Amino acid sequence: MAETQPLPDDIAAMPFEQALAELEAIVGRLEDGQVPLEESIRIYERGEALKRHCDALLRAAEAKVETITLGAGGEAAGTEPLDVD
Amino acid sequence: MPTLYITHTACLDHLTPLGHPERPDRLKAIERALEDETFMGLARDTAPMATLEAAMLAHPTDYVERIAAASPEEGLVRIDADTTISPGSLEAARRGVGAAQMAVDEVMTRKVHNAFCAVRPPGHHAERDRAMGFCLFNNAAIAAYHAKQAHGAERVAVVDVDVHHGNGTQDIFWNDPSMLYVSTHQMPLYPGTGGIDERGADDAGNIVNVPLNPGDGSMEFREAMEIVVLPAIDRFQPDLIIVSAGFDAHTRDPLANIHLVEADFAWATKKLMELADKHAGSRLVSLLEGGYDLMGLALSTAAHVRALMRV
Numbered sequence: 001m002a003e004t005q006p007l008p009d010d011i012a013a014m015p016f017e018q019a020l021a022e023l024e025a026i027v028g029r030l031e032d033g034q035v036p037l038e039e040s041i042r043i044y045e046r047g048e049a050l051k052r053h054c055d056a057l058l059r060a061a062e063a064k065v066e067t068i069t070l071g072a073g074g075e076a077a078g079t080e081p082l083d084v085d
Numbered sequence: 086m087p088t089l090y091i092t093h094t095a096c097l098d099h100l101t102p103l104g105h106p107e108r109p110d111r112l113k114a115i116e117r118a119l120e121d122e123t124f125m126g127l128a129r130d131t132a133p134m135a136t137l138e139a140a141m142l143a144h145p146t147d148y149v150e151r152i153a154a155a156s157p158e159e160g161l162v163r164i165d166a167d168t169t170i171s172p173g174s175l176e177a178a179r180r181g182v183g184a185a186q187m188a189v190d191e192v193m194t195r196k197v198h199n200a201f202c203a204v205r206p207p208g209h210h211a212e213r214d215r216a217m218g219f220c221l222f223n224n225a226a227i228a229a230y231h232a233k234q235a236h237g238a239e240r241v242a243v244v245d246v247d248v249h250h251g252n253g254t255q256d257i258f259w260n261d262p263s264m265l266y267v268s269t270h271q272m273p274l275y276p277g278t279g280g281i282d283e284r285g286a287d288d289a290g291n292i293v294n295v296p297l298n299p300g301d302g303s304m305e306f307r308e309a310m311e312i313v314v315l316p317a318i319d320r321f322q323p324d325l326i327i328v329s330a331g332f333d334a335h336t337r338d339p340l341a342n343i344h345l346v347e348a349d350f351a352w353a354t355k356k357l358m359e360l361a362d363k364h365a366g367s368r369l370v371s372l373l374e375g376g377y378d379l380m381g382l383a384l385s386t387a388a389h390v391r392a393l394m395r396v
Contacts, residue, residue, distance in 0.1 A: 033277030036166035037210070037218045037249065038106060040275035041340045044299065047273075 011049050016057045023050040088394045089191055089200035090119065093132040093180040096204050098173025102161060105169075106340060106377035107205065107219040115203045115373070118383035119390060126394060128197060132184035132204065139182050140222045142230035143257050148214040152178075152221055165217045168206075178206055178221045181372075185228035188370040193236035193325065199358070199369040199393050201330070203386070207374040209251030209329045210276060218249065218276060224372050225329045226257040229264055232325045239263060242323035244314065245270070246353060247331020247374040248341040250279030254329065255292050262291045265321045269309050271334070271341050272296035293317045297334075302344035306334065310353055318360050326361045326369045328354075332376030332385035340377050347381075347388035354392035369393070 011019065026047040029035050035043050097109040119127065140149045155162055156175040163169050181204035188200035208225055210218030225243045232238040243258070245251040245268040255278065258264040262285065270279050285292040295309040318326065336344040354371075361369040371393065376382035 027273065030273040030275075031277050033252075033275070035275060035277070037275040038167055038340070041342070044274060044342070048299070 005049075007049050007053055008046075011046075011053050014050075014053060016054060019050045019053050019057070023047055023054065026050070086195070086198045087126060087128040088390065089128045089130060089188065089197040090124075090203070090390065091130050091132050091184040091188055091200060092116070092203040093184065095173065095180045096132075096177045098171070099177035099206050100161065100171035100173060101169055101219075107207070107375070109205075110379060111376065111382055112203055112205060114379040114383040115386045118387045121387070123387075123391060123396060124394070126396070127390070130187065132180040132202070133187055134176065135179045135182035135186055137179070139186060139231070140179075140227060142234065143213070143223045143226035144211075145214050149222075152216060167218055168216050168220065170221070174206065174221065177204075180204060181206065181208065181224050182222050182227055185224040185370070185372055186231050188372075189228050189232045189236070189325070192368045192370055193232060193238070195366070198367045199361070199371070201371045201373075201386075201390050201393060203373050205373065207331070208372065209245055209247060209254050209331070209374050210249070211253040212256040215253075217253075219375075220253060223253045223257055225251070225327050226254050228327050228370055228372065229258075229325075233263070238324040240265065240321060240323045241325045241327060242267065242318050242321055243327045243329060244268075244318065244357060245329035245331070245374070246334065246350070247329055248334040248338065248343050249275050249331070249375060250294065250296075251329055251374075252276045252278040255279070255283065255294075258285070258291060260286045262289050265291050265293070265318065265323065267293040267295075267314050267317050268329075269295045269297055269306060269314060269334075271299055271301075271343050274299075274341060297343055299342040300344070302336070303346065303349050306343070306345055306349055307352065310356060315356055315360060318357075319363070322364045324368070325365050326357055328357060328369065328371040329374045330371045330386075330389060331374035332382050332389075335376065335378060335381035335385050337378040337381035338376065340375070347384040350385045351388040351392040354389050358392070
């Protein structure tokens with residue numbers, strides 16, 4: 001169910017390190033049992049949103065790495081693009 | 086032999102702050118659901134008021150006296166981040182203990198096969214000397230020790246299907262291998278306990294935890310029941326099975342992310358009854374714990390009680 005909900009604006013704007021740090025803090029609080037019952041689910045869901053945001057940032061970074069790799073491979077396959085100029 | 090349904094209007098008088106999920110309407114929703122003609126064969130009774138000494142079966146004297154002394158003349162007293170006491174709370178809690186004791190008495194003396202108690206506040210988060218998570222007295226643990234003390238039960242199994250881990254019942258049973266506590270619950274979630282490595286004192290195995298992942302549904306729940314929960318009870322051979330019947334693993338519930346439907350609760354009830362038939366002369370006592378979506382709660386309770394009635 002959480003998967004389909006849009007990310008809160010503050011999370012969507014977060015850099016990776018900040019999102020991961022808040023996620024780690026949430027996991028710590030849930031594991032320590034210091035979260036009231038009524039808020040437990042909201043805090044868990046914020047953690048879930050942070051996790052999705054971190055996943056998305058990681059996937060975007062991976063995609064960039066792949067593009068570069070493929071570009072390098074393509075160039076290695078043939079020299080034609082270089083001859084155009 | 087019929088199924089016994091026990092409740093008391095005093096349980097409506099335990100008040101919580103406006104907007105709090107553990108609210109009197111929960112019992113009204115159950116009451117309405119059980120008015121259906123399907124439930125005509127249900128034996129119905131009202132819960133007696135337990136003595137404070139009864140609560141001392143599971144809690145130290147000073148804890149019980151502290152809770153009794155915290156009872157306000159008016160307004161609400163907050164005793165934990167989630168837990169409040171209103172003027173009617175002490176009687177509600179004592180009716181809850183009374184219902185649990187009465188259910189055990191009727192089941193152990195074979196007047197009925199099984200019983201369901203619709204009471205609040207719930208009990209399974211209440212530790213030996215700590216009220217928390219909406220709970221004051223641990224009804225399930227008190228019922229178990231009452232069965233032992235008053236009826237000579239040697240081994241009692243408490244099965245907790247509430248979506249939150251029953252840290253209180255686990256705490257009370259931790260050093261007592263004559264008591265088995267088995268729980269399925271969402272993890273991570275409140276109260277943070279309930280890992281599979283929590284197995285009782287000296288790793289005795291009288292505590293059995295089966296955490297579910299957020300997003301899990303019928304299949305994962307039934308697997309957990311069939312692979313871990315039911316075999317653990319079977320090996321333990323209890324004289325009585327007590328169910329901590331929380332219905333907040335229902336997919337509609339706002340406080341968790343497990344996607345059970347009422348048919349899953351009926352299925353689990355029947356499986357537990359089979360084990361009660363095999364080991365405990367069919368003796369089974371079910372006590373309401375959580376469940377915060379009124380429709381999910383009403384549908385699940387109705388399915389649970391229909392299964393208990395074998396209709």
